[in-house]
Amino acid sequence: MQLAYLVNQYPAVSHSFVRREILAIEALGHSVSRFSIRAPQRDLPDARDRQEALKTATILSGNSAGLAAAAIQRLLRHPRRVLTAFRQTRSAPGRAGLVRRIAYVAEGIWLGRELERAGVQHLHAHFGTNPAAVARVAHLVSGISYSFTVHGPDEFDEPAHIDLPGKIADASFVVAISDYGRSQLCRWSKLADWHKIVVVRCGLDIDQFDQFAAENENERDLDLCTIARLAPQKGLPILIEALGSLARAGRRPNLTIIGDGPLRDELEAQARNHGVADQVRFLGARDGATVTEVLTRSKIMVLPSFAEGLPVVIMEAYACGTPVATTAIAGIPELVDRSCGWLIPPGSAEALAAAITAGLDSSIAQRQQLSAVGQARVRDLHDVRKNAKQLVGHVEAALQ
Structure with missing residues (x-):
């Protein structure tokens, strides 16, 4: 045709x-x-x-x-x-x-x-x-x-x-x-x-992502990553707020953010105000290879969106063997549930901080099991x- x-x-x-x-x-x-x-x-x-x-x-x-x-x-x-x-x-x-x-x-x-x-x-x-x-x-x-x-x-x-x-x-x-x-x-x-x-x-091009999926969870040197446009619907201020809450409790995971948008200056200022600027890296827009590299190096991909369709980055995270913490909105629960990640109510920094804590406290074997379920779903549906x-x-x- x-x-x-x-x-x-x-x-x-x-x-x-x-x-x-x-x-x-x-x-x-x-x-x-x-x-x-x-x-x-x-x-x-x-x-x-x-x-x-x-x-x-x-x-x-x-x-x-x-x-x-x-x-x-x-x-x-x-x-x-x-x-x-x-x-x-x-x-x-x-x-x-x-x-x-x-x-x-x-x-x-x-x-x-x-x-x-x-x-x-x-x-x-x-x-x-x-x-x-x-x-x-x-x-x-x-x-x-x-x-x-x-x-x-x-x-x-x-x-x-x-x-x-x-x-x-x-x-x-x-x-x-x-x-x-x-x-x-x-x-x-x-x-x-x-x-x-x-x-x-x-x-996704499943075969392309398969070659990048990390086989050894010990090689993941990044705690958290987010790949998203820095726009209001992505809910990223809630993520910075959650990091601030964790820092006050004595826990300081690192976060790598890929993406750009109208909220970048405000998010950077918010990170400074919460005392977590040294934990957060803003990389801006990057190519697919960099996105894949960051996903495969991260223990958890976090996406605290307020409004979505069904984010492709969640599929990419699972294809890279990375479990996901995200919000229970729109089409997301059709891919993510407790068997492959952490679903939280939108807008709750407290719930997000708890999900991040649970994810980072999980053993390597537990995170591998979660990501394996997600990988299977992506291969079947996406x-x-x-x-x-x-x-x-x-x-x-x-x-x-």
């Missing part, structure tokens, strides 16, 4: 799961054209992402004249289709919302034209926000079928505002990455559309090759 993918920003440090999915689909013999609404992230640390950037067409890249020309041409040839797309595209009220709405339509028209030129049979978008809006317009003006993957939590924060029900109604199928995610999509769609909502979990076949099967069914 000739397929296309659309992402709001691709490639990007946080979108490695999209890259793995695309490459797995191509390994099955299909062709995938890559499209990104915004330009790829600058200074990509991973060479694989830099290679993907060379294969990706950007819609908004000094292309305003091209977008306008494509929109006018399509409006003259197929005015009814364009007007339908405009009516069915939602955005915020007011002048700014109108401008955004017009932009979505223009982007979708341009994309639809490019899909036609490339002979694309089906378009798949990642995220139910603006990529799904643009994909929907491309479908309405070109007739090319589309689907999209919803990760959460952003799509579930304002489902009516982004017209999630309408996007689901017009799509051939919609992918949730967890059973929890499917339940939320069902909640915000018509009963008649529930059959379109399927679960295809995010996947092998990108299996999941790519599953996704391709849904596309084939949609094209019949």
Whole structure:
């Protein structure tokens, strides 16, 4: 099949799961054209992402004249289709919302034209926000079928505002990455559309991670690690607070944080205020090899999120043989339970400190047993090759 993918920003440090999915689909013999609404992230640390950037067409890249020309041409040839797309595209009220709405339509028209030129049979978008809006317009003006993957939590924060029900109604199928995610999509769609909502979990290249998994637990010289965007939804201030509580009790585990974001300065200041700055290393955004190295050197991966879909980093931690302490929210309990880690209520620094203490007090054999259960689950549920076949099967069914 000739397929296309659309992402709001691709490639990007946080979108490695999209890259793995695309490459797995191509390994099955299909062709995938890559499209990104915004330009790829600058200074990509991973060479694989830099290679993907060379294969990706950007819609908004000094292309305003091209977008306008494509929109006018399509409006003259197929005015009814364009007007339908405009009516069915939602955005915020007011002048700014109108401008955004017009932009979505223009982007979708341009994309639809490019899909036609490339002979694309089906378009798949990642995220139910603006990529799904643009994909929907491309479908309405070109007739090319589309689907999209919803990760959460952003799509579930304002489902009516982004017209999630309408996007689901017009799509051939919609992918949730967890059973929890499917339940939320069902909640915000018509009963008649529930059959379109399927679960295809995010996947890893299992064989690649197997070679990094530490065989000797004694070699783990790091206590804790966190791999996350430094944003409010990740709950990292709770982790710093928990470290401060442990320090006052005379326990000072080290923590390595990989990731960047708007809270970095505040988190660094918070670590100083709690007297744990010397325990916390902020490494910023790093490539996949560094993430894997830190995971395999850490005794526990900690993720105190307030809102999630189902974090890929949890899968990566288990693939590296590292047990996880995280919050019992969204799709996380579908992968993590007491047999492979520590689940805590979100927002509780006290519960997180207790989980960290329990994890670090566990014997090597106990942590190995926990990680072995997690590894088995990841191999069963999150092998990108299996999941790519599953996704391709849904596309084939949609094209019949």
